[in-house]
Amino acid sequence: MNRTYSSPLRVEQARATRRRILDAARAQFIDGGWTATTVKLIAAAAAVAPATVYAVFGTKRAVLSALIDEAMASALPDPEHPEAWPDIAGHPDQRQRVRRLVTLLSVSLPRVEPFERVVREGARADEEIAGLARDLLEWRRATAVRVVDVLAGQDGLRPDLSREEAADLVFALAGPEVHHLLVQIRGWSPQQFDAHLADLLGRLIPDLLA
Incomplete structure (x- = not known):
């Protein structure tokens, strides 16, 4: 038997x-x-x-995909599961939410950035990797939306700024490639990059300096 x-x-x-x-x-x-x-x-x-x-x-693509999944899981809470963000989202002070989001992003971006570069290079020659690149951008955009929602909370965003516009700014100006350009290429210190993130997020909300 x-x-x-x-x-x-x-x-x-x-x-x-x-x-x-x-x-x-x-x-x-x-x-x-x-x-x-x-x-x-x-x-x-x-x-x-x-x-x-x-x-x-x-496949080789599956190996890379597994590495990206690991990097994303260790970097940021899943944007599709808002309950993973309670420590930040639940804070009543919007300025504190800015600071906590800056800490989260400054830890996560260096983890994801190397794989984004690999995917961008591979996408030019491999259609499968091009699909992976699109998936990665969709995840980044969903994360940007979640960052904006957590940041806004009950206080809202600047009156002249829509949720979509704010998410686009986070998506474009707080992404892994920006971290690479400023820190790795231009030699910014982590503190300088954190100040950039704080300034960006601060410009999205009302009365930060009031």
């Missing part, structure tokens, strides 16, 4: 293998980009066979 069973050791080994592949792939993608990173290179860096990478993830 055949028995199906789950060995805790086997499950743990599979989890450790998956983790090793993802860690190796992260370094390969960030250093080499989409085109130069191959499944063979990922496998060698993870000390597994290429067949193992395919068995665990299926």
Whole structure:
């Protein structure tokens, strides 16, 4: 009689293998980009066979997608689940909500930015990655809307600014590529970048300086 069973050791080994592949792939993608990173290179860096990478993830795109999912999950609460934002959304002081959102964004942007660069490079040559790029932009836009809603709360936005316009400003001016340009390229300090975010969010709400 055949028995199906789950060995805790086997499950743990599979989890450790998956983790090793993802860690190796992260370094390969960030250093080499989409085109130069191959499944063979990922496998060698993870000390597994290429067949193992395919068995665990299926495709190179799936490996990158898993890394992006991890980065987004560790960076910001899911914009589709507002209950994940209570510590910020529940604060009665709008100025404090600005400060807390700045802290959240300044931690999250460096985590997501390297993968956005990989996706932008890959999208030019690979239609599958172009689809991933569109998904990533949709997630960013949804997050921008959620940031604006949390920021506005019961106090609202500037009278001359709509919710859509405010979300567009956050989407465009508080995104990972802006962090890369200002911090990595122009050499801004984290404090300077945080001041930029605080200024941006402060301009969206009424009477910040009152």
